[in-house]
Amino acid sequence: MNRGPTMVDVAEAASVSLKTVSRYINGATNIDPKLAERIREAVLALGYRRNLAAASIRPGWTSRMLGLIIGDLGNPYYSTLARGVEREVHERGYLLTTASSDENGQRHDELIDRMLEQRVDGLIIVPPYTGGRPWNELRPPLPPRVLVDRPAPEGDGYSVLADNARGAASATEVLLAEGATRIAFVGDSELISTMAERRQGYEEALLAAGLEVDLSLVDHGVHTDEQAAGAVQRLLDDHGADAIFAANNRAAIGALRAFRARGARVPLVGFDDFESAELTSPPTTVVSHDIAHMGAVAAGTLLTLLDGGVPAEQTTVLPVTLQRRGSELRVQ
Amino acid sequence: MNRGPTMVDVAEAASVSLKTVSRYINGATNIDPKLAERIREAVLALGYRRNLAAASIRPGWTSRMLGLIIGDLGNPYYSTLARGVEREVHERGYLLTTASSDENGQRHDELIDRMLEQRVDGLIIVPPYTGGRPWNELRPPLPPRVLVDRPAPEGDGYSVLADNARGAASATEVLLAEGATRIAFVGDSELISTMAERRQGYEEALLAAGLEVDLSLVDHGVHTDEQAAGAVQRLLDDHGADAIFAANNRAAIGALRAFRARGARVPLVGFDDFESAELTSPPTTVVSHDIAHMGAVAAGTLLTLLDGGVPAEQTTVLPVTLQRRGSELRVQ
């Protein structure tokens, strides 16, 4: 296997010592212009490229690679997040290695191990909902890391989150303002911290309006569009729901499917924007936040840590906004 | 900086030689069970993790990292592609480093350089439309690589493509079957090879139906939704278009916007599926292909190359399918 020219080859070709080539490659200034020119030519002639992997094992040097572990790169939510991270870290000269855990704890752990073996300088992680070993027991301890979209356990480490409770509350408030009194909550498992927070915001808004929480209107078992569609059908037909709070975008899309199937709709507000929320009829109102920005903030926090700095906050909570588009209205 | 325990540390702790630890870590079988157990304990106690970066500089060893360079990770098209690649390469034990070029030739080149310095074993690339240095002049030559969604220049290398011409032709044929005689083509620059191929398929279908190509019905200047919406308005108002072939999904979404704005629609077929094409009214008919599969095929081709094999074809053309949903019909 051809491993390409090394610094030694360049040094020989330029009739210079190894060290001088090293200096040249690393941009040192104190080099005789004559030698520099000879080296430059040799580099071009040989097609030399430095070997960062070799350089990185020297003391004081690092890989300048970061790892990003998310649930599923194919999910627009995560890919937007990844894009935000990527932009930030590339700007600072880091390479980003991305991997999907599929929300599988074991897979997640394997990916972390693999990245640590590759000696990434830091990690940005969206941990799976369940499974995976507890970090505090990890030997050796993880390198600098930042959690995204999930709270760090007991403040052990840094995390960046959206204001899920506030967002859910404002979604619920909008539906209440339309006169709804039986607002259904459709979402994924409560074990997912964001879901728990959204549920909490929903309840707080109901209670603040003097309404009781009717558990028959709460469905936490929705993992797919189809399940959501079925859930919404049931909530409307059997439990007298008069408005829907869809706690994630799969739930929202499912609700839209259910509306279409029965040829009638009720007021709807979703959480997390989706590509063509504006194209539905009526356009779908959602609580949304800037996911790419969340990624950028997480990356910024990690880079601060890597620079030896101390981020301003352990937990950064990012604001959410209500995108009013019409679907929250009773009449169109 | 703490660099973590090394094999030497483990060897000392286990009272074994360095080489034996190496054997153990690499899964060699011929080790005295007693020693193996001592090593196992030492590894656990010290929290040893092997350093793949160090291992990779040895002759005959590689980084087991691959690079993926795409246009924009935030674009669902690319992230789906990335996901397909990821799945395939992870299965084979490779780590994937992903980066977005933003269709910028210089940035693209820099990313390639960076990845080569990091010594990736191979590259999967979606080259930018314009700019970027010609590869054949690259010194040293690139490692094994596969192009996706863009043809390899002059058969120099491997590539995986969708059957753009055939897809565009069948889209056009469907609109013709509806009785349309002035089908507009709305798409991005012809410099993009996929666009050129789609344009070609469109023309072939028209000619086969005995129609002439009216250049006033062809708009190649559409880069965004908004531009597409404007273009469709003009084509309908000023040039008497009676059907729209939207040659990418931005164009399709723009056409839908235009329809909404004027309160009337004409038959429409898009190219490339989009998240909620089924949610529009009527649902949008598109020519689509399995992007994740395209990524997986590209990854498979690259892995074959890395294994020293010879892929079956230099250029793999993947089939496309027409997803009939209703928007191609004249009346709903």
Place this chain on the structure above:
DNA sequence: TTGTAGGCGTTATCAC
């Protein structure tokens, strides 16, 4: 300003 010697963590060679 330049060069020499040594070590980073790992694996391969080849004796024992």
Place this chain on the structure above:
DNA sequence: GTGATAACGCCTACAA
């Protein structure tokens, strides 16, 4: 079956 020793490509003392 095991272990000294020598690379791999690079960079940093330190000496010249």
